[in-house]
Amino acid sequence: MISENPLAELKKECEILLREALKKLQIEKSLIKQFTFEKPPVWDFGQLATSICFELTKQTAEKPLTLAQRLVQAMDKSKFSIVKEATAAGAGYINFHANFEQFSALTIESVRQLDADYGLVKAEKPLKVIVEHTSVNPLHPIHVGQARNPILGDAVARMLSARGHTVFRHYYVDDVGRQTAVIAYGYEKLGKPKPTEKPDHFIGKIYTITSCLVEINRLKRELERAKMVSAEEEILKINRELDDWMSIAFELKQKHPELFETLLQKIGEDLDPEKRINELNKAYEAGEENAKKLIREVSQFCLEGFKETLSRAGVLYDSWDWESDLVWSGLVAEVLQKLKQTPYVSVLGGVLEFEAEKVVGAFDLREKLGLRKDYAVPSLTLVRADGTTLYTTRDIAYTVWKFGKAEKCINVIGMEQSLAQLQLKIALYALGYGRHAENLTHFAYNLVTLPGYKMSSRRGRYITLDEVLDEAVKRAYEEVYKRSPQLPEHEKQKVAEIVGIGAVRYALVEVDPAKPVEFSWDRVLNFEKNSAPYIQYSHARACSILLKAARKPEKPAYNLLKEKLEQELVFALAEFPNTFIEATETLKPNLIAEYANTLADKFNTFYNAFSVIKAEPPELSDARLALVDAIRIVLKNALNLIGITAPERM
RNA sequence: GGGCGGGUAGCCUAGCAAGGAUAGGGCGCAAGCCUCCUAAGCUUGUGGUCGUGGGUUCAAAUCCCACCCCGCCCGCCA
Incomplete structure (x- = not known):
């Protein structure tokens, strides 16, 4: 027997047991909104728990714990299947312990059979x-x-x-809009040059310098006007802005002296750049041919660069x-x-x-x-x-x-x-x-x-995604070079690319989108715990075990998976479908990242504590192999969801 | 002034929609672990007024009210 959602099976059984017990004790259950189960704070308390006894005893004088005990008593033990036992605990909780002999088999077999589909529970109404x-x-x-x-x-x-x-x-x-008109204007002034580097970088330089020069030009005119009418406060304000732009101009001149000089000269020839820009903007919106050709050309250059960068990062589009x-x-x-x-x-x-x-x-x-x-x-x-x-x-x-x-x-x-x-x-x-x-x-x-x-693109103050990807891949290459010298060169590069890109993606997807992120190289180049490389490494480890074992788990005896860590791993695998559903329904990709990290974490602990291939008897070894295989599958599926590739070696 | 979002150890962060048992992680710092399936790893230790004050509740980081701090927005910009 397999299930697309093993944890839901466990919940279902707990709910039926509970309902029948309530019925038997003739307890009015209309008081309960719904049966929700939570994960107890401590593993030994069980796998699922309910706190309904607190609610049910609100009206009565009965203690929650007493009711919990009565309910547990009333449960029909002969109906226990993937539930092993129920206990009353704490001030009135009912804790359910899973029967891992069965639950492990159900979970691991489900994962291995559904493979790339495991966890990805389909919506009732596809849209x-x-x-x-x-x-x-x-x-x-x-x-x-x-x-x-x-x-x-x-x-x-x-x-x-x-x-x-x-x-x-x-x-x-x-x-x-005005901004594309500005870049088109600069580009036109330069005589529509062909890009001499990655096109978006090329356009970016022209844009920043042009926009800066145009801005200075505009502010100077405004200053003149303000002086005419002696608007003191305005003069001060304009001067401040002007100072700001002048310092940006200074920076830009240092960075790109030739381009800066050329644009300064060409734009200087124009009495009123602003006017030309506005005309261009209006002409473009009106669909005038020359404007169309010009602005489309510049935009297209940029998009070419974007496509290159984004597809490298694994981001593709269906429509532009x-x-x-x-x-x-x-x-x-x-x-x-x-x-x-x-x-x-x-x-x-x-x-x-x-x-x-x-x-x-x-x-x-x-x-x-x-x-x-x-x-x-x-x-x-x-x-x-x-x-x-x-x-x-x-x-x-x-x-x-x-x-x-x-x-x-x-x-x-x-x-x-x-x-x-x-x-x-x-x-x-x-x-x-x-x-x-x-x-x-x-x-x-x-x-x-x-x-x-x-970060301000208008001011040219930014770190490009290209730079970040390059740096991350470079770092990853150094690591691969150090740790896996035996890999052939092209394999090293391939792995470095996967790991570097993964690290960047993970760093950006891991945090709650509502929170601001302060960029730091440390954050993006994290290759240790709580990073894509850590999860990827765990995946590669799992693959490595399976490879070394050089056999399929022929007759796994899941009842031999008695270690707490093994059962925790099984439970974590069983949780994946729910995590996926929740993450998707609430649009929270960070939940997937967190889940994958937690699973990798548990797996590494397990890896360190127990041997898989050499475990005795062979039925235990087989069961562990199957478990490792299931972990491998779920890590891969989870990473895929957030666009991170799971390498088999690294 | 108004609106929106954020505030959890030295730093970063989960949990908040559906309130439950001892608030999880990571970095850092300190101490250990490779004749053994990948040490991008593991183990142990360290560290918390969950922004503040009230309220609701058997139970509040979580819900309600007020306030404080940070960011963003309130354009004939995008």
């Missing part, structure tokens, strides 16, 4: 789900701050897919959605038109405003959206005075488009955009897409900071 993630603006290389996004997004996508949903991974290419396409196809205008027809959009001083708060009132959304009683959602500007649209406006159209293709949408977007995401959701209600709104999830995550300051 079409779009996970939009990464969506880094095509202006500069992806930096570690932004890298948290694809790593989390990819893990979530993998988990949902394993849950049986049809998942589409979408990258939203944000090519509309260009924001500009939504504008040119008329979808943005169409959605805008619909919004205008609602009573929630008004023209204020030449701009179009979406009054989100009115929608909240009209549709009674306050509670649904989790808003405080007297909080008024700020209104959102949809269209500028010059007729161009804003980011969130286009995102509304994009969301409508996405819901044409999927029943559920998950947007992996930094939590600093929470308000915009809220307004977007409210706009869906206003448009009459309430069901879509309810199936739209903002998967918010916190920032990655550098010690001292925020």
